[in-house]
Every structure is written in C-alpha cells, then in structure tokens.
Amino acid sequence: MNAAVEGVIKQVLGRYLLNFEEKNVYVSLLGSVELSDVEINLEEIRALKFPFEPSAVFIGKLKVSLPLLISTEFKVTASDVLIVLEDAVEKYVNMYDIE
Numbered sequence: 001m002n003a004a005v006e007g008v009i010k011q012v013l014g015r016y017l018l019n020f021e022e023k024n025v026y027v028s029l030l031g032s033v034e035l036s037d038v039e040i041n042l043e044e045i046r047a048l049k050f051p052f053e054p055s056a057v058f059i060g061k062l063k064v065s066l067p068l069l070i071s072t073e074f075k076v077t078a079s080d081v082l083i084v085l086e087d088a089v090e091k092y093v094n095m096y097d098i099e
Contacts, residue, residue: 005033016044035062053088 008020014020018039026034040057061079067074 009033017040026054031066033066036060038062051088054084055084055086056082056085058082082087 003022006020006025009018009025010020018041020035021037024036024038026036028034038059040054040059042054042057045054045057051075058081059078060082061078063077063079065075065077
C-alpha cells in the first residue's frame with residue numbers, strides 16, 4: 001500500500017519534494033498518511049518570489065489525517081521543521097551592484 005501512496009504523492013507533490021521514496025511513507029489503517037524526512041525543492045519555493053530566499057527546507061514528519069467521510073475536514077501536522085532563509089533583497093542589490 002505504501003508504494004501506491006508514494007506514487008500518488010509523487011504525482012501530486014513530486015515537483016515540490018526531493019529524494020522522496022517509498023521508505024518515507026507510512027500509511028495507517030485508521031486513515032492517516034505520514035511522510036518522514038521530507039526535503040523541499042528550493043527552486044519551487046524561489047519561483048514564488050518572496051522577499052526572502054530559502055537556503056534549506058526540511059520537514060522531519062508531515063502527517064495528514066484523512067477523514068473517513070469525504071464531507072469532513074482533514075488535518076495536516078508538521079513537526080521537526082527546519083527553514084533557513086536569506087534576505088533576497090540584499091542578494092539582488094549585491095548582484096546588480098545597486099547603491
């Protein structure tokens with residue numbers, strides 16, 4: 001079952017995730033999916049043009065609790081998150097030698 005879920009995750013979120021494999025997926029019979037050791041694709045984040053630029057984004061565990069009924073809400077929990085940011089404005093000022 002993990003392989004099938006991994007395939008769906010890669011299809012939906014593949015462009016945002018790096019080095020994602022079946023070993024990073026745990027599927028519970030109670031309706032939750034856990035992703036572990038998730039590395040985010042920095043190019044996709046940089047494309048959003050925030051006033052900061054990420055140097056690294058890692059998520060130790062991402063848990064999605066899926067409802068048994070389609071009409072109910074679902075819950076997403078992230079833990080052990082590391083985000084390292086740089087000031088993008090300063091980078092572009094230095095790159096183009098703007099004073």
